[in-house]
Amino acid sequence: MTYHINVNRSNIKEFIQIIDTLRSLGVIESLRSTKDLVREGEPLDAETLLNIIDQSKQEIEEGKSFTMDEVEKQITSWKKK
Numbered sequence: 001m002t003y004h005i006n007v008n009r010s011n012i013k014e015f016i017q018i019i020d021t022l023r024s025l026g027v028i029e030s031l032r033s034t035k036d037l038v039r040e041g042e043p044l045d046a047e048t049l050l051n052i053i054d055q056s057k058q059e060i061e062e063g064k065s066f067t068m069d070e071v072e073k074q075i076t077s078w079k080k081k
Contacts, residue, residue: 012064024078 007015022028059065066074 009059009062009064012059013066020074020078 019028019031023031
């Protein structure tokens with residue numbers, strides 16, 4: 001079954017953490033964002049690339065990024081499960 005969820009931009013980190021937990025429990029089979037505009041090996045036009053860069057910059061400015069320490073802690077946590 002597929003659900004489309006509109007996540008509040010200010011809670012993206014929390015949402016992803018919840019999704020990761022549900023994935024590890026086998027509740028969620030897969031997750032795809034509408035921001036996943038491209039696939040490996042497919043050509044990317046300049047406008048799409050600029051949109052992705054703009055969106056990424058905005059998310060970083062809004063504090064919606066992970067530090068390297070946060071990523072390392074998350075990976076360590078996954079390995080323990």
